[in-house]
Amino acid sequence: MTTVHLQYFSTLRSQVGLGEETVVTSARTPEELWGELETRHRWNARRAHCAVAVNDDFAAWDSPLRDQDRVVFLTPVAGG
Amino acid sequence: MDFELSTEPLDVGQLRKRLQHPSAGALVDFEGWVRDHNEGRRVERLEYEAYTALALKEGQRILEAAKERFSLRAACAVHRTGLLEIGESAVWVGVSSDHRAEGFEACRWIIDRIKMSVPVWKREHYAGAEPEWVACHACTHAVEPVGSLGQELSEDHSSCGDDQGASGHHRHGHVHA
Numbered sequence: 001m002t003t004v005h006l007q008y009f010s011t012l013r014s015q016v017g018l019g020e021e022t023v024v025t026s027a028r029t030p031e032e033l034w035g036e037l038e039t040r041h042r043w044n045a046r047r048a049h050c051a052v053a054v055n056d057d058f059a060a061w062d063s064p065l066r067d068q069d070r071v072v073f074l075t076p077v078a079g080g
Numbered sequence: 081m082d083f084e085l086s087t088e089p090l091d092v093g094q095l096r097k098r099l100q101h102p103s104a105g106a107l108v109d110f111e112g113w114v115r116d117h118n119e120g121r122r123v124e125r126l127e128y129e130a131y132t133a134l135a136l137k138e139g140q141r142i143l144e145a146a147k148e149r150f151s152l153r154a155a156c157a158v159h160r161t162g163l164l165e166i167g168e169s170a171v172w173v174g175v176s177s178d179h180r181a182e183g184f185e186a187c188r189w190i191i192d193r194i195k196m197s198v199p200v201w202k203r204e205h206y207a208g209a210e211p212e213w214v215a216c217h218a219c220t221h222a223v224e225p226v227g228s229l230g231q232e233l234s235e236d237h238s239s240c241g242d243d244q245g246a247s248g249h250h251r252h253g254h255v256h257a
Contacts, residue, residue, distance in 0.1 A: 079200030
């Protein structure tokens, strides 16, 4: 099992009702972690429309998750 | 070459001074303002939220990529966070170059890229209704980091700019700025 720290922004933060959480997970990749948390929080967002950051940089959905990684799921941005 | 986030109102006069260079013959800048309407709804104010660590990193990469693509003497950009009132500057981009053509092109490229991949989100506040996070209905797609692309805007981005407002020349996203 791996311990990862999640930070939520924008619509995911509003839907989850948390700015951050720490989870112990069997997920091996951000993709698997998304699946697990989507089921738990029942958020309304499609992964295909999102990106993921691990340890403050963009990461591939199938990259390996390591213990104590900091993960952020990025819904489509809307700056400007 | 600096990308910054600011919780304070932008002082564009001061920011422009950063672009000064003895070899520069042109300054081009873009200022995105908070406007009072979007998609037929009256907007009272906007709230911007940033994933600071990555926004600074990605913003800096965009400015550096712009410097490689275009012949620039300087390039800077600042994005606001927090609650903004109508008329406030939400984002500012400025470049200086020897001649104007490069400057216009680079400034446009930078603001387009910022809107595409810098992790900043906005929430619209309305009179008598709950605030809502703004999503791009026309073209919902994942963030495309500047480093991961062939540096060209893909075709599907060109169709979804809503070109609203005096400043509306973006190709992507809902343009409050």
